[in-house]
Amino acid sequence: MAYSQQTARGDYAVQRVAFGCIWVAAIVTIAVLVLIIGVILGRGLPSVSWEFLVGSPQDMGRAGGIFSTIVGTVVVGVLALLIAAPLGVGTAIYLTEYTVESRLTRAVRFGTESLAGVPSIIFGLFGFIFFVTYLGLGWSVLAGSLTLALMVLPTIIRVAEESIRTVPRGYRDVSYSLGATRWQMVTTAVLPSALPGIVTGIILAFGRAVSETAVVIFTAGTALNLPTSLLAPTRTMAVHFYILAVEGISLPNAYATGAVLILTILLINVGANALLHRLTRQRTRR
Amino acid sequence: MRERVIRWVLLLMALGVLVTLGLIAFFIFQSGAGLIVRVGLGDFLGGTVWAPTADPPQFGILPMIIGSIWLTAGALVIGVPLGIAVAVFQVELAPAWLSAILRPTIQLLAGIPSVIYGFIGLTLLAPLVRSTLGGPGLSILTGAIVLGVMILPSVIAVSEDALRAVPASIRDGAYALGATHWQMISGVLLPTARSGIVAGVILGMGRALGETMAVIMMVGNALTLPLSPLESATTLTSNIALELAYASGAHREALFATGVVLFCMIMLLNAVATMLVRQRAFSRRTTS
Numbered sequence: 001m002a003y004s005q006q007t008a009r010g011d012y013a014v015q016r017v018a019f020g021c022i023w024v025a026a027i028v029t030i031a032v033l034v035l036i037i038g039v040i041l042g043r044g045l046p047s048v049s050w051e052f053l054v055g056s057p058q059d060m061g062r063a064g065g066i067f068s069t070i071v072g073t074v075v076v077g078v079l080a081l082l083i084a085a086p087l088g089v090g091t092a093i094y095l096t097e098y099t100v101e102s103r104l105t106r107a108v109r110f111g112t113e114s115l116a117g118v119p120s121i122i123f124g125l126f127g128f129i130f131f132v133t134y135l136g137l138g139w140s141v142l143a144g145s146l147t148l149a150l151m152v153l154p155t156i157i158r159v160a161e162e163s164i165r166t167v168p169r170g171y172r173d174v175s176y177s178l179g180a181t182r183w184q185m186v187t188t189a190v191l192p193s194a195l196p197g198i199v200t201g202i203i204l205a206f207g208r209a210v211s212e213t214a215v216v217i218f219t220a221g222t223a224l225n226l227p228t229s230l231l232a233p234t235r236t237m238a239v240h241f242y243i244l245a246v247e248g249i250s251l252p253n254a255y256a257t258g259a260v261l262i263l264t265i266l267l268i269n270v271g272a273n274a275l276l277h278r279l280t281r282q283r284t285r286r
Numbered sequence: 287m288r289e290r291v292i293r294w295v296l297l298l299m300a301l302g303v304l305v306t307l308g309l310i311a312f313f314i315f316q317s318g319a320g321l322i323v324r325v326g327l328g329d330f331l332g333g334t335v336w337a338p339t340a341d342p343p344q345f346g347i348l349p350m351i352i353g354s355i356w357l358t359a360g361a362l363v364i365g366v367p368l369g370i371a372v373a374v375f376q377v378e379l380a381p382a383w384l385s386a387i388l389r390p391t392i393q394l395l396a397g398i399p400s401v402i403y404g405f406i407g408l409t410l411l412a413p414l415v416r417s418t419l420g421g422p423g424l425s426i427l428t429g430a431i432v433l434g435v436m437i438l439p440s441v442i443a444v445s446e447d448a449l450r451a452v453p454a455s456i457r458d459g460a461y462a463l464g465a466t467h468w469q470m471i472s473g474v475l476l477p478t479a480r481s482g483i484v485a486g487v488i489l490g491m492g493r494a495l496g497e498t499m500a501v502i503m504m505v506g507n508a509l510t511l512p513l514s515p516l517e518s519a520t521t522l523t524s525n526i527a528l529e530l531a532y533a534s535g536a537h538r539e540a541l542f543a544t545g546v547v548l549f550c551m552i553m554l555l556n557a558v559a560t561m562l563v564r565q566r567a568f569s570r571r572t573t574s
Contacts, residue, residue: 019467108300118496
């Protein structure tokens with residue numbers, strides 16, 4: 001009677017309780033997301049109109065729209081990616097195609113991991129002292145983009161490296177057998193095949209740039225007018241939302257801006273997932 | 287020739303990460319380390335009064351350190367059990383349809399801007415805490431609950447990877463000995479994946495410690511030594527962000543010095559997490 005039916009029943013009772021808790025955790029996680037999105041969209045969407053999207057903010061954002069902050073967000077985000085994407089993809093190509101595991105690659109990988117863990121406020125401090133003050137760019141689109149670019153760099157490197165690694169060995173062999181140089185092999189065989197994955201990474205990085213506040217506020221500034229040059233200050237949607245909410249300027253407009261921000265993030269994630277989905281379908285068909 | 291140039295250009299790009307990290311460390315230290323030396327490390331870390339514009343100014347960041355510790359610990363208490371449970375759910379229990387909902391859910395939780403989290407804490411949770419538990423509402427508890435949710439994606443992602451890496455033979459061994467599904471999970475799966483899960487927890491810890499804007503919106507930003515989770519507090523990060531815009535001279539230096547302390551704490555956490563993940567990869571390679 002080492003293991004009676006009774007203890008077995010007890011074991012299954014314990015299992016039921018444990019699994020019950022785990023199910024609750026999973027459902028709570030989904031519920032939290034639904035709650036957050038529901039509250040922001042529910043309270044914000046009614047005030048979002050065409051006029052709100054294309055109107056200039058008036059009276060510090062109490063009235064009018066958010067057009068200049070949308071422009072600011074897009075300009076800062078796109079410029080950040082134009083800087084970070086080549087750098088990140090180049091790094092990934094070097095790590096996967098041009099070198100073997102060595103002390104150098106380990107150092108670069110450790111650097112990437114560390115950079116990914118550096119909190120945004122540290123990037124904010126750095127951008128402020130280096131780009132804004134030391135290089136004299138001032139609070140500007142350029143300073144904001146440069147700092148953001150460094151912040152999203154690890155994301156792009158990681159995703160690009162992963163997608164390049166999933167490119168089948170045979171692609172490379174065929175390319176070489178046709179007499180391609182290494183770079184020709186990379187540009188004609190590896191990159192086209194890894195592209196959807198890389199683009200997914202870039203889209204997700206754009207999402208991070210859009211949602212960032214602590215970095216942008218100290219490098220791009222908080223000016224509400226339309227940025228006229230790369231050296232002009234600007235205000236992104238996330239910063240606008242933060243200022244409206246924290247300084248108690250206008251709660252309805254904060255909700256509306258938040259709704260636009262959430263919709264943007266939703267769109268970015270859906271887009272990235274759709275791309276990734278297409279990629280995996282392509283792969284399995286081959 | 288062209289190939290050689292390309293190789294060098296790519297190498298330079300790869301070094302960009304290290305250069306960036308070096309520049310960040312250099313400029314933060316250069317702007318802040320001087321003040322730590324002048325004030326004295328002990329007085330800077332252990333001083334309880336932060337009065338940067340008083341005469342004479344006082345630069346003690348202990349209240350912020352304590353605030354950061356409270357908040358980070360609180361976030362872990364909320365986020366770690368929940369995160370590990372969800373990771374176990376994804377790997378062991380989730381029906382395909384629910385797993386298909388959960389994956390994008392977690393991705394979106396990671397994507398939601400921190401200011402939105404802060405806003406939810408400020409407008410929904412803080413009033414709830416105030417009316418049910420008392421205190422100012424904008425408190426450590428409010429911040430910790432929301433931060434706990436914010437670190438979920440990191441904890442889940444790394445734990446899930448660790449759980450999936452457990453070899454099938456180890457599970458089969460547990461079943462063969464007559465273990466129930468839960469006994470296999472609690473007795474074999476979780477202990478085997480332990481170091482990976484710990485790495486996830488440490489990453490989440492770094493996230494919580496480094497979060498700024500959401501924290502500013504939720505914790506009340508009081509420069510006192512917090513004694514209970516229902517009190518307001520301030521953190522290393524939020525104090526930097528709140529005062530940087532108008533600080534100058536020694537005050538600004540002190541904020542960068544706070545950044546130095548934060549940077550060192552984060553790098554330490556990162557190093558430990560990386561080591562744990564590597565150790566796991568290594569032991570897997572040698573055992574299989």
